[in-house]
Amino acid sequence: MPSGKTGRRVASAVASVEQKPAARPIAIILFGSPGSGKGTQSKYIVEWLKIPQISTGDMLREHIRRGDEIGRAVADRMKAGLLVPDELVNRMVFERVQQPDCERGFILDGYPRTLAQAEEMVSVLDVRGTSQVVIHLVVDYNVIISRMSGRRVCPKCGTLYNAVARPPKVEGICDLDGTPLVIRDDDREEVVRERLLQYERQTRPVIEFFRATIDRVIEVDASGAGPEAVFERIRGELREVLGQDRIR
Ligand code: AMP
Numbered sequence: 001m002p003s004g005k006t007g008r009r010v011a012s013a014v015a016s017v018e019q020k021p022a023a024r025p026i027a028i029i030l031f032g033s034p035g036s037g038k039g040t041q042s043k044y045i046v047e048w049l050k051i052p053q054i055s056t057g058d059m060l061r062e063h064i065r066r067g068d069e070i071g072r073a074v075a076d077r078m079k080a081g082l083l084v085p086d087e088l089v090n091r092m093v094f095e096r097v098q099q100p101d102c103e104r105g106f107i108l109d110g111y112p113r114t115l116a117q118a119e120e121m122v123s124v125l126d127v128r129g130t131s132q133v134v135i136h137l138v139v140d141y142n143v144i145i146s147r148m149s150g151r152r153v154c155p156k157c158g159t160l161y162n163a164v165a166r167p168p169k170v171e172g173i174c175d176l177d178g179t180p181l182v183i184r185d186d187d188r189e190e191v192v193r194e195r196l197l198q199y200e201r202q203t204r205p206v207i208e209f210f211r212a213t214i215d216r217v218i219e220v221d222a223s224g225a226g227p228e229a230v231f232e233r234i235r236g237e238l239r240e241v242l243g244q245d246r247i248r
Contacts, residue, residue, distance in 0.1 A: 023243075024129050024130060024131045025102070025103060025104055025105045025106075025128075025129075025130045025131070026051075026104075026105035026130065026131045026132070026133065026241075026242065027097075027105065027106060027107075027108055027121075027125055027130050027131070027132045027133070028045060028051075028105065028106070028107045028108070028133055028135065028238070029107075029108045029111075029112075029121075029132060029133065029134045029135065029210075030042055030045075030107060030108065030109050030110075030135050030137065031134050031135065031136045031137070031206070031207065031210070032136060032137030032138065032139060032222070033139065033144055033196060033199045033203070033204075034144070034148065034192065034195045034196060034199060035139070035143075035144040035145075035147045035148040035151070035192075036137040036138075036139040036144065036222055037137055037139070037147075037222050037227060037230060038109045038110060038137060039055065039109060039160050040160055040166070040227045041135070041137065041222075041227070041230060041231060041234060042055065042107050042109040043159075044227070044228075044231040044234075044235075045107050045231075045234070045238075046107065048235065049105070049238075050104075051101075051102070051104055051105045051106050051107060052099075052101050052102060052106050052107070053106070053107045053109055054093060054096050054097065054102075054106050054107065054108050054109065054111070055109040055110050056089050056092065056093060056109075056110045056111040056113075057109075057110045058109075058158065059092055059096070060074050060078060060084060060089075060092075061078075061184075064078065070088065070092075073088070074088070078185075078186055079185055079186065079191070080191065080194060081186055081190075081191040081192070081193075081194030081195040081197075081198065082194065082198060083113060083114065083198055083202060086114055086116045086117050086120070089111060089113075089117060090117060090120050090121075093108070093111055093121070094124055097128075097130075105130070108121075112206060113199075113202065113203045113206070114202050114203065114206065115202075115205060115206055115209055117206075118206045118209050118210065118213075119209070122213055122214070132214050132216070133214070133216040133217075133218065133238070133241050134207075134210045134214055134216065134217040134218065135218050135220060135234055135237070135238075136207060136210075136217060136218065136219045136220065137220055137222040137230070138219055138220065138221050138222060138223070139222050139223045140223045141196075143223050144196070145192070146164065147162055147164070147165060148187055148192045149187075149189065149192070150162045150163030150164055150165075151183070151184070151187050152168075152172070152181035152182065152183060153181060153182060153183075153184050153187075154174035154176065154177065154179050154181055154182075155179060155181075155182050156174065156177050156179040157174065157176055157177055157179070159174055159175070159176055161174075161181060165226065165227065166227060168181065216241055218234075218237045218241075220233050220234055220237070
């Protein structure tokens with residue numbers, strides 16, 4: 001198969017002509033700054049397409065919770081809002097995508113976040129024959145700050161809430177399982193600032209790499225509209241990309 005963007009275009013044209021549900025698996029890469037709504041949109045897409053969400057942030061937090069070797073290695077950097085080493089997240093993601101539930105496809109939420117991760121991801125997914133589509137959630141900086149400062153999470157089921165955009169029915173309590181909501185360690189204000197700085201320096205430039213490498217980079221304005229309206233836009237765009245047979 002020819003390599004580079006042209007090769008990918010040929011491959012996706014073939015896939016769209018075939019239009020079989022068993023066609024190439026798809027990686028939906030949700031890209032955007034912290035607070036842009038990647039987690040929330042991932043959950044909608046999971047529900048719709050029945051493919052798993054792979055959130056490197058959630059996986060790392062789970063390692064910390066368990067207190068295992070990976071958890072101990074990353075805890076300090078995560079608490080400070082810094083990125084963890086590329087090799088570690090690359091390995092974690094590639095082990096995860098080999099699980100049987102990823103056969104039809106998966107959503108990458110919070111990965112890749114550096115150029116080195118993006119290069120590695122594209123080369124591994126190309127070899128595996130996985131199509132790639134990037135959804136870039138574009139959000140105004142001030143909106144992000146206000147979203148993140150009001151963010152709460154259910155420690156049990158992981159549902160995200162926001163004081164303004166998505167309040168729970170009862171303040172401070174998860175709608176789904178009644179668990180008291182918490183502020184994630186890395187949502188504290190000084191950490192949020194550091195995370196945004198890291199995003200500007202290390203992650204934002206990755207979009208240029210995507211534009212040069214991946215055929216489908218879809219920009220979605222996620223500033224003004226509520227999460228459901230944003231999802232409708234994403235769904236409209238993805239429908240075209242995926243072809244009808246995959247969508248049930
Ligand atoms: P998130 O929940 O996606 O915002 O991630 C929370 C934290 O986990 C980040 O601030 C980083 O410390 C770490 N992290 C998550 N994903 C990555 C990644 N792809 N590369 C490096 N660090 C990551």
